[in-house]
Amino acid sequence: MRDMVFAVRDEMAGAYPELKESADRVARVVEAEERQFARVLEIGARQLQSAMQDGSLSGEKAFHLYETFGLPLDFMMDAARDAGIHFDLEGFERSRAEEQARARASWKGGAKQSASPAFRELPKTAFEGYKQLKVEGAEVLAIVKDGKGVPSANAGDAVEVVLDHTSFYADSGGQVGDVGWLYSDDHNSVVADVSGCTKPVQGIFAHRAILRQPLAVGDKVDTVVDANYRSATRRNHTGTHLLHAALREVLGKHVKQAGSLVDPTRLRFDFSHFTSVADEELQDIEDLINKEVLKNIRVETLEDVPIDVAINEYHAMALFGEKYGEKVRVVRIGDFSTELCGGTHTGATGEIGVVKLMGEGSVSSGVRRLEAVTGLGALNEFRRDFAVAQLASQLAPSAEVAPAEALRARLAAQDEELKKLRRELDQARMKSAASAVSGAADQAVEVKGVKVLAQRVDALDRGQMRTLVDNLRNKLGSGVVVLGSADSEGKVALIVGVTKDLTGKVQAGKVVGQIARLVGGSGGGRPDMAEAGGKDASQLDAALKSAEKVVAELVA
């Protein structure tokens, strides 16, 4: 394919001189496209092979592969024919129709069924909010309170208000409705605070409002949209279109929108893709979007475009499963993005400021989700990052490398240092305990002809205690060694060692069991070596002291 580009250039450069300059770039794009498609085919074909292993391929399964891996229909039909398997085209189409119905239901939110009857039979609301944030003299056509139409409502009431025309955008196409205020007919006072706007019935805009003044059907009001809220939402919506186009450019044309949410704080975009998006890909996508932002391209909206013109001439991206009318609205951002869309957008891409991707994850099999912030939201994120970077450079000052890199190196070095110190500390403890107890062999007490040595060694762990018991046993030659320790949390460890010659008379397990009882614990082990734990460190000294008595009883 790549070589074709140059063949075309050589053939056509006479008539189209710009081909000479763009051929290299076009070849690169073609190559990337080919690679991407090969990757799709490779992963998808493997899935297809394993799906056909039992000698059949249901239409449902085939549709899943089509949806998830972007495997072309004709490719699957060919593969099935080659394998001598019947391709269930009917089942495939049925699955596709079901998916479309599902997508429609989830996008419309099933609002129609739950809509109050009060919303039906009303004339459609005229939406004038694309061009202005405020309209004057809107007539109140209906007030709905607790799901029922009422002729009037009082200050403090939570209601939904339907007007003959409005500047409020209502929830749709993933973009949340506007917030703002309804003003009195004389423009002087706020009648209601509007916290959102929805379309309970197609074409009817319901303003969710708390009244500050009484309101009656037939009253006139001004609708005033919160400009900051709308601007932030517009930035995120136009950012969503840029993201959609960038995803298709970087990841491949199999990327299809599977859902989106646009509000003033962020944008969320779900799309079909078979694997997670790599960090380098995310950066490419982010770079590409922001380049388009910096070009400050005009965002054109074309109203009432015949659907076939939008799709075939403008190549507008339509939402899978969405049903469009004869005339559609097209939002075009240069030649980078063209979509069918009813949302509100910035006048030019530069208004977005900057787009920062925030996170990528999985929603369901074959569907990924990206979140991003724009404008002031992005600024806030950068401020937070900057604060972290400053902290990092304070903790690990470095002129040569980035703060994060310096901090990482610093932490690794400290980790190494800590390990080394721990080893040294262990050795020092062992040494000091050994020397403290080295003279202790002399402190052994004779009980009925058996040497008994009981010592407290708080700083040692169990392994070190075991070693020490061995050493002391050897030193005594014949006798019983009892070591006890308590840690900072009050946990007690006891170890008893008995030289082999005595195990007939004194068993280590019996000794440790009796002593451990005093510190609220229990234990056991071999006749020559036994261990126990306990919970009451305050009784450890008394427990060690009791060792003589315990041995005396056993010997007798």
Ligand SMILES: [Zn+2]
């Ligand atoms: Zn849109």
